[in-house]
Amino acid sequence: MSLILGIESSCDETAAAVVRDGFEVLSSAVASQIAVHAKLGGVVPELAAREHLKALDPVVSEALSSAGVTANDIDCVAVTQGPGLIPALLVGLSYAKGLSSNLKVPLVGVNHFMAHIYGAFLDTGMEELTDPAGYPMLALVVSGGHTSLVLVSSDGSARQLGCTIDDAAGEALDKGSKLLELGYPGGPVISRISENGNPQAFNFPRPLTGGAGKALAPEHRYNFSFSGIKTALLYHTRNHGGKENFSDELLNDTVASYQMAVVDTLVRKTMLAAKDFNVKQIVLAGGVACNKLLRSMISGRAPKNVKVRIAPPKYCTDNAAMVGGIGFHSFKKGEFISHDADSFARLPGIVKVPFLG
Ligand code: KG4
Ligand code: ZN
Numbered sequence: 556m557s558l559i560l561g562i563e564s565s566c567d568e569t570a571a572a573v574v575r576d577g578f579e580v581l582s583s584a585v586a587s588q589i590a591v592h593a594k595l596g597g598v599v600p601e602l603a604a605r606e607h608l609k610a611l612d613p614v615v616s617e618a619l620s621s622a623g624v625t626a627n628d629i630d631c632v633a634v635t636q637g638p639g640l641i642p643a644l645l646v647g648l649s650y651a652k653g654l655s656s657n658l659k660v661p662l663v664g665v666n667h668f669m670a671h672i673y674g675a676f677l678d679t680g681m682e683e684l685t686d687p688a689g690y691p692m693l694a695l696v697v698s699g700g701h702t703s704l705v706l707v708s709s710d711g712s713a714r715q716l717g718c719t720i721d722d723a724a725g726e727a728l729d730k731g732s733k734l735l736e737l738g739y740p741g742g743p744v745i746s747r748i749s750e751n752g753n754p755q756a757f758n759f760p761r762p763l764t765g766g767a768g769k770a771l772a773p774e775h776r777y778n779f780s781f782s783g784i785k786t787a788l789l790y791h792t793r794n795h796g797g798k799e800n801f802s803d804e805l806l807n808d809t810v811a812s813y814q815m816a817v818v819d820t821l822v823r824k825t826m827l828a829a830k831d832f833n834v835k836q837i838v839l840a841g842g843v844a845c846n847k848l849l850r851s852m853i854s855g856r857a858p859k860n861v862k863v864r865i866a867p868p869k870y871c872t873d874n875a876a877m878v879g880g881i882g883f884h885s886f887k888k889g890e891f892i893s894h895d896a897d898s899f900a901r902l903p904g905i906v907k908v909p910f911l912g
Contacts, residue, residue, distance in 0.1 A: 557630045559886060560618070560654070561879025562611070564647030565639025565667045566699065567591075567598045568872070569610035573622035573629070574879030577887075577910075578680050581622035583869070583876040586610040593739045597729065598699075604642035611650050618875070626658055633882020636664035636892065637899030638700065644898035652894045663882040664892040666909070667873075668902050671696050671840040672705070673910055674870035674877035685709070685911065689836040689862060695825045695853070698841035699725035699740070702779045702821070704828050705905060711912030715905045716828050717777025720763075724817055725843045727781035731788050731813050735798055735806070745814050746846050752804075752811030754848075759787050759816035764823050777828050784816050814848060822852045829861060836862040844871040884910040 556576060563570040572583040588606045592598045619626060634651035637644055648664075655662040672694045676684045683689070690709035693716075696702070702725075703718040722730065725742055732741025737748065762780040765771030788809070792798055795805060821843075829837055839853050845868045857863045870877055885891075890909070 557883060557886060558624060558628055559631050559633050559879040559882050560615070560629045561875035561882055562615070562632065562634040562647050562651045563873055563875040563878045564607040564611070564643050565635045565637070566643060566873055567603050568874070569607045569614050570873060570875035571615040571618035572875035572879045573618050573624060574876055574883060577880050577883035578677060580677060580876045580880070581624070582618045583874055584614045584617040584621065585874055586614050589740065596733050596739055598640070600640040600642045603640060604646050607643055607646040611646065629658060629660060631661050631663055631882065631886040632658070633663040633665050633878050633886070635667045635670065635878055636896065637667065638902045639667055639900065641898055641900050648898050656894065661886065661891040662894070663885040663890065664896055665878045665882050668696060668701055669908055670877040670881045671698060672838060672908065673881040674874070675838045675840045675864050675866035677870050677876055677880050678867060691832055691834045692836040692838055693825065693829050693832065693834040694838040694840060695821065696841045697724045697821060697843035699723060699729060701841060701902070704777050704825065706832055706834070707908055707911070709911065711907045713905050713908050717779065717824070719779040719781060721780050721782040722785065724779070724781060724821055727785055727817055728843065730785050734788060734792065735810065742843055742846060745810055746848070748807055749811040749814045749848065752807030752809070754811040754815035756808035757791060757812035759784050759812055761816060761820045761823065764820060777824060779820065779824060781817065784813070788813055818846065818849045818852055821849060822856050825853065826856050829857065834861060836864060839865040840871065842872040881910055
């Protein structure tokens with residue numbers, strides 16, 4: 556039996572969790588900085604770092620006490636090493652180095668992007684995760700920083716089929732919300748307002764899907780682009796006399812149609828890749844995977860013989876349970892990082908996932 560303490564600080568949530576043997580989440584504590592960044596309309600990296608510094612100790616204490624364990628019971632510290640905001644990552648990594656050194660336990664560096672994929676398996680257990688009937692698996696990772704399709708084989712070999720060439724899907728929702736002065740983060744607000752609007756009212760573009768009379772370029776078959784949708788929203792708003800002149804109905808219809816354009820694009824691309832690679836399972840993960848419309852459309856449009864696995868909402872947005880969970884697999888393999896390891900900002904090339912093979 557191994558207890559892993561996961562620590563997450565890649566963006567604007569400070570999180571710690573205690574996870575037993577990769578799947579049993581004994582605690583998952585998250586301190587959100589949303590209130591701090593909301594005033595500024597987005598995440599300010601240096602400010603995030605300062606907030607992590609304040610929050611880490613109490614969050615780790617909370618994770619340990621709600622798990623009913625002490626620091627001395629921990630077998631390994633797993634920490635998000637990247638990708639993310641460097642000032643924010645550095646705080647978590649330095650803290651984790653200190654802790655692992657004090658406790659004399661190994662330190663595991665976790666790839667945040669992979670951890671999001673793992674979040675969809677936290678509640679399932681090893682058997683489900685390794686069941687060959689679920690492979691090849693296609694993962695759509697959609698967050699504030701990423702929009703990628705990753706193909707994973709049962710032996711753990713993996714490759715990124717495509718990603719966004721400009722904004723991430725979450726960024727498109729956050730920026731759309733900012734443009735319409737609806738607040739930060741935009742995803743949850745847009746989702747809520749959309750419930751009162753008509754998603755077919757306006758036809759926002761579905762970039763790189765081969766629509767609007769434009770053939771889909773082969774090199775962009777699995778890529779995404781969301782900056783055009785955002786520009787279309789800007790012109791739409793201007794054409795209707797500016798946000799201040801929107802009726803409630805126009806606002807609701809605009810937001811619902813905007814959300815539909817983002818979600819429809821994500822789902823179309825996912826289904827294209829799922830068919831092309833004859834996948835057996837589709838996994839949906841990352842903060843935007845909280846979105847109700849996306850969850851229902853991925854399930855609704857997936858071919859009948861394809862299993863759809865969607866991360867539970869509590870493991871979609873940033874959390875440390877996914878870090879402690881995936882970290883267990885590196886711990887088991889003895890893949891530790893040294894105390895002079897650095898954080899990394901960008902997603903490295905994907906060749907394998909750490910939780911298989
Ligand atoms: O995974 P995450 O917490 O952080 C990153 O790694 O980026 O994702 C944050 C993103 C934000 O863009 C936020 O607007 C979006 O997830 N999000 C949502 C919802 N909840 C959070 N997007 C759509 N619908 C939601 N319900
Ligand atoms: Zn994330």
